[in-house]
Amino acid sequence: MNKTENQNINIKNWQQYSFADIFDIEKGFYNNRPEQDEKEKIPFVSASKYNNGITDYVNKNNTKIFKANAITVVNDGNSMAHTFYQDKDFTSSHSVNILRIKKDFDVGLTENIAMFLNTIIYRERDRFSYGRKWRFERMLKTPIKLPSKNGKPDWQFMENYIEKIKSKIKYPTKDPVLDTKRELKTKNWKSFNLTDLFKISGSETTPLLELEEYGRGNYPYVTTQATNNGVEGFYNFYTEDGGVLTVDSAVLGYCSYQSYNFSASDHVEKLIPKFMMNKYIAMFLVTIINQEQYRYNYGRKCSQDRMEKGSIKLPSKDGSPDWGFMENYIKSLSYSSNL
Known part of the structure; x- marks a missing residue:
């Protein structure tokens, strides 16, 4: 059943401005990356959704430097609208716009304010595409609530x-759940058909534009991306029950564990366990299944049919999967107490 829930933040009375009302906006500078120099440690920010937008470190000599305490927004390419807070001096490509709060407001851009603004700015990504880039002139006129x-x-x-929000974050520790170490001895592992372990099923495809209508919330939107557990965002809507593994059937078969109810993009398949699966067993299985990615490529996708014929090797006991060993092995790893 499709379900929604109320948003955690009431935006009904928010006021609309333009980017030009709120920010002093600068254009990025370089068409080509300056000379690399990791010793100087000047971050080069370009059109990337990863690593805070930083793709390299460059020599500061004869380099245009942008002062720290700014927001960078990708204005072109696959990473369009990805937004980051830069707390150190940096330089950038022309595929990035640099934003600072107007001095008229007499307020400093703190990390917290930047994090809030980053989320709001990123939500504007659906207005733009390859043919409609978010360049300087368009950004000035873009509305923001x-x-x-x-x-x-x-x-x-x-x-x-x-x-x-920060006060509710539980910071990770290195502690394992169990102090006793377990060794992996794969020599005697047994092969099991995936269909003996899981019911393999497709998920209901939910377009991103539909999710935007429901608004941001607590339920993951699982896609075919092979990063961030496959999650592209969180919305007030779900179609699938959690406690399953998901697999990208579009390309390489990236597998992840979804503990919460979720919605999904196209080409997201579900492995519904036929056994009692907890998060520790799930982490073990995800690692094993992802070792199979070498079997797939653009011409040979990880389809439902192929998964139904597939198998994986697992620790076994008396001819059955040794779920207890798998659980305890994960519990013996550093950081397992954070799962």
Whole structure:
């Protein structure tokens, strides 16, 4: 059953501005990357959705430097609208716009305010495409809604909202759940058909534009991307029950564990366990299944048919999968207490 829930933040009374009302915007600079130099440690920010947009480090001599405490927004390519806070001096490609809060507001750009703004800015990505890039002139005119007080952006609300979220974060520790180490001895592992372990099923495809209508929320949107557990965002809508493995059937068969209810893009298949699967067993299985990715490519996709004929090797006991060993092995690893 399709389900939704109320949003955690009320945007009904937010006020609309243009980017030009809120930000001083600079164009990025380089068509080609400057000379590399990791010793100088000047970050080069370009059109990337990873590593805070940083793709290299360059020599600071004869390099255009942008001062720290700025927001960078990708204006072109696959990473369009990915937005990051730069807390150190940096340089950038022309595929990035640099934003700073206008001095008229007499407020400093803190990390918390930047994190709030980053999320709002990223939501504008659907307005743009390869044929409609988010260059400087378009960005100036782009509308943006923000929490407001007395006709101005409510910066304190933004600061407090992110601080409240941070206070709920549980920071990871290196501790394992179990102190006793387990060794992997794969020589005597047994091969099991995937269909003996799982019911293999497709998921309901939910277009991203439909999810945007429901708004942001707590339910993951699982896609075929092979990063971030396959999750592209969180929305107030789900179609699938959690407690399953998902597999990208579009390309390489990337597998991930979805503990929560979720919605999905096209080409996301589900492996529904026929056994009692907890998060530790799931992590073991995900690792094993992802070792099979070498079997697939663009011409040979990880389809349902291929999965139904597929098998994996697992620790076994008395002819059956040794679920207890798998669980305890994961529990013996560093950081397992964070799962």
